[in-house]
Amino acid sequence: MMKESKASAELNRIQIRVTPPGPEAKKIVKRDHDVLAKSTKSLPIVARRARGVFVEDVDGNVYLDMASGISVTNLGHVHPRVTARVEEQLRKLWHFAGTDFYYEEQVLAAEELVSVTPGSFRKKVFFTNSGTESNEAAIKIAKAATGKQQFIGFIGGFHGRTQGSLSFTASKPIQKKGFFPSMPGVEHVPFPDPYRNPFGIDGYEEPEELVNRTIDYIDRFVLKTYLPPENVAGFLVEPIQGEGGYVVPPKGFLRSLKKLADENGILLMVDEVQTGFGRTGKFFASEHFGIEPEVLTVAKAIASGIPMGAAIVHERLDFPESGLHSNTFGGNVLASVACIETIRVMKEEKVLDNVNRVGPYLKKRLQELSERYECIGDVRGIGLMLAIDFVRDRKTKEPARELRDRVEYKAFENGLILLSTGQSAIRIIPPLIITEEQADMGVEALERAIKASI
Structure with missing residues (x-):
């Protein structure tokens, strides 16, 4: 060596x-x-x-x-603190299938997670292994809670590569090449890109104008033209598009989208897989835009490199019965302790x-x-x-x-x-x-x- x-x-x-x-x-x-x-x-x-x-x-x-x-x-x-916590857990218990049985580490991880997630309402957590699994869980949660089957995503968005999340992903042609059909029922609309105007019109200097144009397009040319709101379970959106080019929308966009969603009985589902856990200077990018999502998905930095993800939802959206969704490794003991320590380090070390x-x-x-x-x-x-x-x-x-x-x-x-x-x-x-x-x-x-x- x-x-x-x-x-x-x-x-x-x-x-x-x-x-x-x-x-x-x-x-x-x-x-x-x-x-x-x-x-x-x-x-x-x-x-x-x-x-x-x-x-x-x-x-x-x-x-x-x-x-x-x-x-x-x-x-x-x-990170030394996360490393020490995982090493300590390695000597006790590695895995015990937290979707079928119980252990306190998973409960503590969920408690820590909801404590930093935006929203003044009570929340429930479904743990997964990755970002795409978190979005798959969110899709099923939205369908089960609303009884609706269709969704709206955004051009340039990335939400994963498994068949449900792939239906929303629209950032590069290669991601979908040869994989049709994926999950049906997802329509795509423009994302308000201040640098490269999605409507092809020069001169948008006022962010409010671009926001209004985008919301008007969704409202008039989608919901009031061919996609009845009664069919739509949710919008799935990144606060800042990741694979699409790190596109930051005008500040008023997500608030306006939330208002449109509420007016039409549609859930606003926010993918914070890449934007979450302090990346933007707040625990979640949603906080910059003044929204409290009822469905929020995370992964990536949640456990500092130990594979883990989660869908965090308003408690009223919890699955109506046991067995509708599950997995083997979600909330794994090692991932749970890494998640707990990651959040505590972020708080205590003023990251x-x-x-x-x-x-x-x-x-x-x-x-x-x-x-x-x-x-x-x-x-x-x-x-x-x-x-x-x-x-x-x-x-x-x-x-x-x-x-x-x-x-x-x-x-x-x-x-x-x-x-x-x-x-x-x-x-x-x-x-x-x-x-x-x-x-x-x-x-x-x-x-x-x-x-x-x-």
Whole structure:
């Protein structure tokens, strides 16, 4: 086994020892391709270990992680308190099927979760293993509670890849290629994108105008034209679109959508799988937009990397009888204790304060990049959920996907882990514990990548 250098052992700065992917990484990538089914892998980084905001690969290269395992390791990699709690639980009990039997850890996890979820009403929790499972549960909850079978989703939305959630997903053609039919009964409507107007009309400078146009479209051209509200169980929406490009809607949109939903007896179902657990500077992005969803789905960062998700709903929406929905691993003991400790760490270590301090600082640094490079058309986001959008021309806003991809790869070679999103954007989603100094380190590596790519 390769001896670790002092620098790599400390994992406290970017250090590229060999141009990535190095020889050991290439070997494992080859073995991966031989035995694992094709998925969505983008960069040939082969991780060996990680601490905080840094990841070391099998060749000894150390990277600054601005992807967080797709917004999962929000407390940083291998957080000591979460690690200690899981290790303690490992010596007691690993699994006991919490949907069939009982243990206090699952109850405590649900209690902690509802304590930070928006809504002044009593809530119930259904635990799952992932974001797509959380949305599948929400779909069934909405159907069982309302007796209705149809839904409305949004163009650009991403809600998972299993057959029910896939019916709502509409961010990339590849996600649905060859999988028709999925669950029937989902209609899609435009999402109010302030940067690329979904209605194809120039000059929308007032957010209120874009909100009104979107709500009017749903009301007049969908609900009052061909889809009776009496058939519609719910809207499923992300507060900020994730895979669709980190699109932040005007602030009044979700309040207006909630009003339209209430007027028509439709549930507003909010997918906070990527936006949740402090990513935007509040526990949930819904809090920025002034809504209290009766159905809210979470996963990703809920247990700091231990697979877990949940659907959190108003107690009146609970399944009317036992057995309508279940699973084996939802609320698993190890995941439950990781969830409990994750929430407690966020509260006690004032993680949100750091997001609200470093997030605006990092966004300002990215905006400074956009002032220097014409290829950056937009910088957007809230908290530490940020994105830069690459364009061929700022006036036409034509996406520059190839340039985006080059920048992403060059950043990897410079020791920075990033993830693409949408047609031509790169998301900037570091662990929420990142410092201003580490943010500067990331921006400097990103600028080197841009210079090498244009």
